[in-house]
Amino acid sequence: MKKRDLAIIAITVFVMCIPLAIIAHQNNEPRPAMPSTAFDWNSIKAVATKTGEKRQFFDAPTATLDNFECHVTTLNPGEMAHTPHQHPEEELTIVKEGTVEVLVDGQLKTVGPGSVVFQATNKLHSIKNVGSTPAVYYALKWKSSKTAATPNK
Incomplete structure (x- = not known):
């Protein structure tokens, strides 16, 4: 394997981890309490x-x-x-x-x-x-x- 191939693999892994990190962060944030509301x-x-x-x-x-x-x-x-x-x-x-x-x-x-x-x-x-x-x-x-x-x- 060439250095170029390793660099492409590393970049691909890094790019694929970004969406997973965003999803994990969103799921861990507490949601705000529902306010008084009327539902039609x-x-x-x-x-x-x-x-x-x-x-x-x-x-x-x-x-x-x-x-x-x-x-x-x-x-x-x-x-x-x-x-x-x-x-x-x-x-x-x-x-x-x-x-x-x-x-x-x-x-x-x-x-x-x-x-x-x-x-x-x-x-x-x-x-x-x-x-x-x-x-x-x-x-x-x-x-x-x-x-x-x-x-x-």
């Missing part, structure tokens, strides 16, 4: 999914939480949002429209509009549209200093 339903873009659609309202730290996330899912009739799973964050589901079947503490329960479902940390849960019309629900999850630092399952 019509201004949140609906993104198509294989089971319906999703609107992501926010996913950010707050003054008292490490992270607070809210999205709205629309499930087509007969569709399940995901197979039963668990995660360290607690989760609150508020049914806006339709009829859903939820797995709660090992039991399947059927609930409709206005119903609220709380899923405790690391408990197996799921949600399925068992009605004949689209089901729409808000999902809220949060992380605090008490949330276990294990990845989602």
